[in-house]
Amino acid sequence: xxxxxxxxxxxxxYLTDEYLSRMDTLNExxxxxxxxxxxxxIGELTTLRESALYLELGKxxxxxxxxxxxxxxxQKVAKLAIESIPDAKERLNYIVTKTDQAAHKTMEVAExxxxxxxxxxxxxxxxxxxxxxxxxxxLSKEDFINLNDEIDQFFNSVDDDSREINRKxxxxxxxxxxxxxxxxxIKQVVTMVQxxxxxxxxxxxxxxxxxxxxxxKIDGEVAEGxxxxxxxxxxxxxxxxxVDDILAxxxx
Amino acid sequence: xxxxxxxxxxxxxSTMRRIVKNLLRDLGFNNTAEADDGQTALPMLKSGxxxxxxxxxxxxGMDGLTLLREVRADASLCKLPVLMVxxxxxxxxxxxxxxxxxxxxxVKPFTAITxxxxxxxxxxxxxx
Numbered sequence: 531x532x533x534x535x536x537x538x539x540x541x542x543x544y545l546t547d548e549y550l551s552r553m554d555t556l557n558e559x560x561x562x563x564x565x566x567x568x569x570x571x572i573g574e575l576t577t578l579r580e581s582a583l584y585l586e587l588g589k590x591x592x593x594x595x596x597x598x599x600x601x602x603x604x605q606k607v608a609k610l611a612i613e614s615i616p617d618a619k620e621r622l623n624y625i626v627t628k629t630d631q632a633a634h635k636t637m638e639v640a641e642x643x644x645x646x647x648x649x650x651x652x653x654x655x656x657x658x659x660x661x662x663x664x665x666x667x668x669l670s671k672e673d674f675i676n677l678n679d680e681i682d683q684f685f686n687s688v689d690d691d692s693r694e695i696n697r698k699x700x701x702x703x704x705x706x707x708x709x710x711x712x713x714x715x716i717k718q719v720v721t722m723v724q725x726x727x728x729x730x731x732x733x734x735x736x737x738x739x740x741x742x743x744x745x746x747k748i749d750g751e752v753a754e755g756x757x758x759x760x761x762x763x764x765x766x767x768x769x770x771x772x773v774d775d776i777l778a779x780x781x782x
Numbered sequence: 783x784x785x786x787x788x789x790x791x792x793x794x795x796s797t798m799r800r801i802v803k804n805l806l807r808d809l810g811f812n813n814t815a816e817a818d819d820g821q822t823a824l825p826m827l828k829s830g831x832x833x834x835x836x837x838x839x840x841x842x843g844m845d846g847l848t849l850l851r852e853v854r855a856d857a858s859l860c861k862l863p864v865l866m867v868x869x870x871x872x873x874x875x876x877x878x879x880x881x882x883x884x885x886x887x888x889v890k891p892f893t894a895i896t897x898x899x900x901x902x903x904x905x906x907x908x909x910x
Contacts, residue, residue, distance in 0.1 A: 770888065
């Protein structure tokens, strides 16, 4: 009897030998037209099938129940929600503040340094003009004395200003100290995100929601922020050259 | 190119505005103003006579793409050259910006040379 089972019946739990043998009997009863027997057999088949289904349903319900209980009782999940995620938010905000401060500090010092170096070149240019006049013997005695004083001042200011530039360069270097702290904090957050990912995968498995996760529609209208340099080159411009190529292909 | 031209820099990050402002100053453009999103920028553009708009895309309030479209839709502003300086780098986004009428597109992170090149190109094309 069981050799006659169609192949696709393997996974259907109510298609037992008992069930199939009744089907055969039903088939014979249909041929002979025995109505009373037919009704009786259909009733039996229904009962057989339903009890198998209820058994299966009971099993699934118990499994879901246990999984949900296990998930709810998992101390780590509670810790993630109550501690880790708020903590990560705080860390990320701190990183934003720190990097912002460092960027401003660096630019401030760089701007001040530019003012100093601009001063250098202005004074050097002015002195050079008069120095050339002096070499061409076009400078009066009075102008020469002035030039002398100014050269003296220039030497002093070069000394002072280059020290100041050195200090400012040092400030710029020190302003990069955020990298150490923020780097460590980002790593902590990455670890936490990994944990959340694992829990979410479990939750999705329990709920059986592995339904098609379709790609969000890409329409180019919405700002998405920076892409990783490792992004798909067919979809993302990873350099200014790529952007120029895309624009050129549009006739720019 | 007129070095006195008035340029509006629109970006929600003050560090980025400062960088762009410094680079422009380095290129000889000193006449700049700043706004932190499209909503702030639009009235400034309408009331002041600006010669170039340099804008980010991703901003709270009004984003750069919407600002670009508002500019193109406004009779008094529609000819204003717009350079987009943004981290948005998807092919579709670049196409959308081009279709909306952007004059140049620079992806972050960028260099002073790229910025200079694109500004020059915009004005070469306008004058040519």
